[in-house]
Amino acid sequence: MIYADNAATTKMSQAAIDKMVSLMKDTYGNPSSLYRFGQKAKEELELARETVASVIGAEPREILFTSGGSEADNQAIRSAAILGKAKGKTHIVSTKFEHHAVLHTLDKLEKEGFEITLLDVHEDGLVRPEEVAAAITDNTALVTIMYANNEIGTIQPIAEIGRICHEKGVLFHTDAVQAITHVPINVVEQNIDMLSASGHKFHGPKGTGFLYAKKGIKLSNLIEGGAQERGKRAGTENVPGIAAMAVALKEASDKLDETAKYLIEKRDRLIEGLYEIEHSALNGDRTKRLPSNVNFCFEGIEGESLLLLLDEKGIAASSGSACTSGSLDPSHVLLAIGRVHDVAHGSLRLSLGEDVTDEDIDYMISAVKEVVTYLRSFSPIWRDLVAGKKQFIL
Amino acid sequence: MALYSEKVMDHFLHPRNVGVIEDADGVGEVGNAKCGDIMKIYLKIDNEIITDVKFETFGCGSAIASSSMATEMIKGKPVTEALELTNKAVAEALDGLPAHKMHCSVLAEEAIKNALEDYQSKQKK
Ligand SMILES: Cc1ncc(COP(=O)(O)O)c(C=O)c1O
Ligand SMILES: [Zn+2]
Numbered sequence: 001m002i003y004a005d006n007a008a009t010t011k012m013s014q015a016a017i018d019k020m021v022s023l024m025k026d027t028y029g030n031p032s033s034l035y036r037f038g039q040k041a042k043e044e045l046e047l048a049r050e051t052v053a054s055v056i057g058a059e060p061r062e063i064l065f066t067s068g069g070s071e072a073d074n075q076a077i078r079s080a081a082i083l084g085k086a087k088g089k090t091h092i093v094s095t096k097f098e099h100h101a102v103l104h105t106l107d108k109l110e111k112e113g114f115e116i117t118l119l120d121v122h123e124d125g126l127v128r129p130e131e132v133a134a135a136i137t138d139n140t141a142l143v144t145i146m147y148a149n150n151e152i153g154t155i156q157p158i159a160e161i162g163r164i165c166h167e168k169g170v171l172f173h174t175d176a177v178q179a180i181t182h183v184p185i186n187v188v189e190q191n192i193d194m195l196s197a198s199g200h201k202f203h204g205p206k207g208t209g210f211l212y213a214k215k216g217i218k219l220s221n222l223i224e225g226g227a228q229e230r231g232k233r234a235g236t237e238n239v240p241g242i243a244a245m246a247v248a249l250k251e252a253s254d255k256l257d258e259t260a261k262y263l264i265e266k267r268d269r270l271i272e273g274l275y276e277i278e279h280s281a282l283n284g285d286r287t288k289r290l291p292s293n294v295n296f297c298f299e300g301i302e303g304e305s306l307l308l309l310l311d312e313k314g315i316a317a318s319s320g321s322a323c324t325s326g327s328l329d330p331s332h333v334l335l336a337i338g339r340v341h342d343v344a345h346g347s348l349r350l351s352l353g354e355d356v357t358d359e360d361i362d363y364m365i366s367a368v369k370e371v372v373t374y375l376r377s378f379s380p381i382w383r384d385l386v387a388g389k390k391q392f393i394l
Numbered sequence: 395m396a397l398y399s400e401k402v403m404d405h406f407l408h409p410r411n412v413g414v415i416e417d418a419d420g421v422g423e424v425g426n427a428k429c430g431d432i433m434k435i436y437l438k439i440d441n442e443i444i445t446d447v448k449f450e451t452f453g454c455g456s457a458i459a460s461s462s463m464a465t466e467m468i469k470g471k472p473v474t475e476a477l478e479l480t481n482k483a484v485a486e487a488l489d490g491l492p493a494h495k496m497h498c499s500v501l502a503e504e505a506i507k508n509a510l511e512d513y514q515s516k517q518k519k
Contacts, residue, residue: 304454345430380434380450
């Protein structure tokens with residue numbers, strides 16, 4: 001099998017697995033216990049916090065461990081909303097193509113009386129810093145903009161957006177779940193106040209993640225109870241998971257440059273190959289995108305059937321079609337970059353793993369070509385397009 | 395567990411009656427690209443018997459499998475019987491569809507009804 005769905009989740013690294021197993025076996029004490037066996041677990045926890053902090057240029061006490069990216073997003077946004085409200089500020093700026101962990105939290109806040117501005121991301125899938133600046137008012141409590149998009153992989157001008165927020169005295173949060181370990185991140189240099197990350201996207205365990213919140217930002221709890229995580233998240237810590245996540249984060253960050261260079265070459269080979277398919281288009285900017293991300297629309301076909309046929313050929317991929325999501329609408333990300341419904345249904349995301357080879361890329365190109373041609377052969381839309389009864393969009 | 399039953403996968407991977415009938419006696423098209431599934435059915439009818447049927451589908455696995463199964467179910471049948479085909483019968487013949495995919499099988503029923511109506515309206519002329 002060629003696993004080309006690394007944006008959905010990744011395979012755990014051996015070093016992370018080893019760390020996790022060793023802690024589960026030998027260091028199962030409760031980090032809150034005062035005896036040495038518990039304190040050993042506490043040491044592991046704090047060591048992990050130091051590692052995570054050092055990777056993003058933060059201080060250990062600015063790192064809060066969570067159950068993943070969704071929880072970190074929820075807590076960051078909720079906290080900022082509560083802080084804002086206390087100062088009478090009830091406006092939040094975000095974008096149309098955020099992850100649902102952000103969008104649904106914003107929906108709830110809107111029902112609670114907040115005003116939400118969702119910025120356009122244009123055809124290239126990039127937020128314009130000047131539009132962020134224009135959207136900020138005296139009433140703005142928070143700007144939350146993802147670092148890299150999970151579907152189309154576009155990388156946002158985060159440092160620039162952060163600078164604008166700081167000039168205007170507004171808190172800035174970024175969902176860096178897809179970006180971290182693929183793009184160099186330094187929260188100080190890039191003017192980031194809060195940042196969400198998820199372990200399973202960088203070869204760590206599922207159900208782990210963290211929220212960075214700059215010192216001085218008072219977080220609000222989503223989970224009440226014991227005094228773990230400086231009282232900001234109750235519950236006995238997932239020590240093996242957290243320690244394994246830190247190992248995976250360090251490992252992937254240490255070879256970031258090397259991996260990026262390797263993957264960009266593979267990605268571009270794949271993009272060029274898929275462009276040979278007529279009436280197709282790449283989604284998102286050609287170069288300002290994650291080294292691992294390729295996302296195409298093919299006119300005249302539907303994404304779920306494309307995925308099922310690729311699965312038959314041993315390729316695991318994903319799509320933004322409605323029928324893969326269980327709703328009638330295709331992906332909000334593709335609609336946000338202006339793809340019309342007809343075209344958005346025929347999307348394919350291939351997110352590459354670091355072990356992908358040129359042979360894998362060439363195999364994927366030929367498999368996708370074959371499947372697209374086959375599906376078009378009995379697509380009534382394709383027939384109308386070819387017969388000139390309908391205008392090609394791509 | 396797989397997303398679809400073996401029957402659905404069989405019809406999806408090896409769809410029956412795919413194609414076009416150039417001199418069809420009835421043609422029906424339903425769905426739209428907005429919702430993501432479009433089905434087109436072509437019928438050849440002789441003496442009120444469906445002698446041939448072909449389909450073209452733009453859609454998910456469930457939509458393609460439903461088209462294939464539905465065409466099998468009406469081929470060789472009298473028009474009156476084909477008019478009674480329900481999406482429930484199509485889904486049952488496929489050993490079931492996931493709940494959120496039932497709407498895809500409705501299209502097969504509707505496309506066939508649509509094609510039969512087209513045939514009947516042509517007869518009246
Ligand atoms: C951009 C983005 N944010 C948040 C999440 C949620 O992360 P998790 O699955 O760890 O809750 C994901 C993963 O699907 C993501 O891609
Ligand atoms: Zn469908």
